[in-house]
Amino acid sequence: MAKKSSFQKELERLASKQIITVIGIGCLFFCVAIFGNTLIEQRMKQEKHLDDVTGTFRQVCDSVASFLQDEENAATFLNCILGLENGNGLQYRITKYNVDALVGINLILADPEGQILFSSFSEDVLNLHRKEFNQIADTNAKAQDGKLYRTVYFFSGETSEYVLIQPLYQNGVYVGSVAAYLKERDWNRLFQKYQYDIILTTAGGDVIYCSNSSFTSGSTVNKYRPRKMERYCQVNDSRYLTGRRYLPEQNVYLYSFIYQPENVSYILIGILIILSLGLVWMILFFHLLQKMAEKTSQSVRTLVEEIRLIRKEDTEHVIEIETGDEIEEIARQINKMVVSVNELNQKNMDLLEINNRMEIQNLQAQINPHFIYNTLDNIRFLIAQDGKKADELIGRFTRILRYSINNTKQSTSLQEDMEYIEDYLVIQKTRFGERFLYEVDIRPECSRVLVPKLLLQPLIENSLKYGFRKKPAIHVLIRGWIEEEYLVLKVEDDGPGQPKSTLETLRGILHSGEINTVHNGLQNINRRVILEYGNDSGLSLESQEGMGFAVTIRLWIGGGKNVPCFAG
Numbered sequence: 092m093a094k095k096s097s098f099q100k101e102l103e104r105l106a107s108k109q110i111i112t113v114i115g116i117g118c119l120f121f122c123v124a125i126f127g128n129t130l131i132e133q134r135m136k137q138e139k140h141l142d143d144v145t146g147t148f149r150q151v152c153d154s155v156a157s158f159l160q161d162e163e164n165a166a167t168f169l170n171c172i173l174g175l176e177n178g179n180g181l182q183y184r185i186t187k188y189n190v191d192a193l194v195g196i197n198l199i200l201a202d203p204e205g206q207i208l209f210s211s212f213s214e215d216v217l218n219l220h221r222k223e224f225n226q227i228a229d230t231n232a233k234a235q236d237g238k239l240y241r242t243v244y245f246f247s248g249e250t251s252e253y254v255l256i257q258p259l260y261q262n263g264v265y266v267g268s269v270a271a272y273l274k275e276r277d278w279n280r281l282f283q284k285y286q287y288d289i290i291l292t293t294a295g296g297d298v299i300y301c302s303n304s305s306f307t308s309g310s311t312v313n314k315y316r317p318r319k320m321e322r323y324c325q326v327n328d329s330r331y332l333t334g335r336r337y338l339p340e341q342n343v344y345l346y347s348f349i350y351q352p353e354n355v356s357y358i359l360i361g362i363l364i365i366l367s368l369g370l371v372w373m374i375l376f377f378h379l380l381q382k383m384a385e386k387t388s389q390s391v392r393t394l395v396e397e398i399r400l401i402r403k404e405d406t407e408h409v410i411e412i413e414t415g416d417e418i419e420e421i422a423r424q425i426n427k428m429v430v431s432v433n434e435l436n437q438k439n440m441d442l443l444e445i446n447n448r449m450e451i452q453n454l455q456a457q458i459n460p461h462f463i464y465n466t467l468d469n470i471r472f473l474i475a476q477d478g479k480k481a482d483e484l485i486g487r488f489t490r491i492l493r494y495s496i497n498n499t500k501q502s503t504s505l506q507e508d509m510e511y512i513e514d515y516l517v518i519q520k521t522r523f524g525e526r527f528l529y530e531v532d533i534r535p536e537c538s539r540v541l542v543p544k545l546l547l548q549p550l551i552e553n554s555l556k557y558g559f560r561k562k563p564a565i566h567v568l569i570r571g572w573i574e575e576e577y578l579v580l581k582v583e584d585d586g587p588g589q590p591k592s593t594l595e596t597l598r599g600i601l602h603s604g605e606i607n608t609v610h611n612g613l614q615n616i617n618r619r620v621i622l623e624y625g626n627d628s629g630l631s632l633e634s635q636e637g638m639g640f641a642v643t644i645r646l647w648i649g650g651g652k653n654v655p656c657f658a659g
Contacts, residue, residue, distance in 0.1 A: 558586030583641035
């Protein structure tokens with residue numbers, strides 16, 4: 092066996108130390124994670140249980156409250172109290188409600204003295220105790236100033252009824268009350284779908300519902316109000332995870348109980364398994380460590396020999412190491428240093444390209460504000476006339492604005508660009524109505540050619556700006572076709588045109604190196620086209636006074652690494 096290098100020995104020592112530390116921490120982490128995950132999972136189950144019960148309870152209470160406070164139902168209650176209706180109509184409304192209700196109800200209608208005028212209870216259920224309870228509850232409800240009053244009715248056995256009482260007024264005068272008693276058997280049916288136990292109580296501890304009477308067996312009759320909430324409770328030799336939630340709207344407490352069997356033995360077995368696996372992994376890691384250290388040290392030796400060769404013999408030598416790790420990356424970086432002279436020669440070209448891009452961005456920034464002003468002006472006039480149309484135009488304007496200020500790409504396909512030009516044309520069409528007509532005739536083979544964003548927008552804007560000065564209506568024709576190695580785009584209108592002297596002035600401005608503050612729109616476009624597509628590309632102008640104005644753009648699409656041609 093070859094003698095280990097000092098690098099290999101040091102690498103094995105450091106890695107062994109790290110492996111032992113990591114595996115030790117990992118075993119400890121997994122042991123803690125077993126307990127932590129169990130606790131978190133239990134709490135998540137309990138929170139979900141409380142969320143589900145809370146949602147169901149609120150839904151039931153809101154449904155009953157809506158029934159009691161419904162205008163038509165309230166009118167029926169008043170008519171029955173005043174003797175204008177018998178109880179048949181009210182009984183029908185109760186029956187209709189109970190058909191779809193999660194928890195059914197029975198109603199008691201009482202006069203101002205608490206005497207019962209109507210009840211949906213059977214005679215045996217409407218006993219003296221319930222009558223006296225209802226009369227006392229009516230007195231308490233009257234003191235609520237018209238607000239819904241909530242209480243619990245309990246007589247005997249293990250069942251109780253949640254009661255919602257609505258005071259009734261006519262012209263500000265108290266005329267009686269209507270009390271809804273929620274059926275206890277429906278609570279059982281409703282909460283049976285949850286696998287965990289639940290207790291619902293009022294803030295005073297009166298039990299509204301209890302899924303398991305064992306939880307309240309040691310308490311005062313129909314009372315549950317623990318002095319201190321513990322994480323766990325013991326009931327009949329069974330261990331439960333407990334949780335509580337307060338509902339301020341209903342002034343109700345929810346108690347959740349999740350059965351937790353003793354599982355210490357299972358946890359100990361899990362810990363032993365993790366420790367055993369940690370020992371096995373440690374043995375495997377030590378074996379792999381030796382192999383990796385040997386391979387890495389060999390790569391380092393090769394790299395040192397290659398560096399010595401470059402330093403002493405061949406300064407243009409290229410290091411070839413394929414290890415797929417950081418050693419290979421170091422070799423690549425050294426190779427880059429060897430060819431750094433060629434990179435310096437490319438520096439001037441890179442700087443020139445950067446300057447061109449900066450100039451394009453500056454030119455584009457001059458175009459956008461002019462377009463934004465005109466678009467906002469269109470929308471401002473339309474808002475007062477047609478809000479729906481204004482909303483549509485705002486959407487189109489937002490798309491154009493987002494598209495124009497997106498600096499992630501400077502060029503796009505002509506097809507995509509024309510979609511946003513169409514948005515612009517629709518905005519202008521809305522503004523000028525029948526005074527503005529336009530046609531678009533772009534050949535299909537032009538759709539994938541890359542063009543500067545919103546290239547044609549300033550040209551269309553110029554046609555409208557100068558055309559409407561002397562003519563009441565303008566027609567704009569937009570055409571595009573491929574001519575040899577050029578994409579040709581033409582925007583022409585039937586406006587007043589320009590005199591020959593003005594036309595020659597404009598042509599001179601296009602090719603001037605000085606920035607013109609009056610006609611900088613055409614100059615900007617021409618400058619952008621030349622910078623991106625070469626000197627053979629650019630704008631040409633045609634016009635006769637009284638015969639319209641036409642701008643033709645020629646973009647060279649012949650190819651080349653610096654010229655954008657076609658979208659992928």
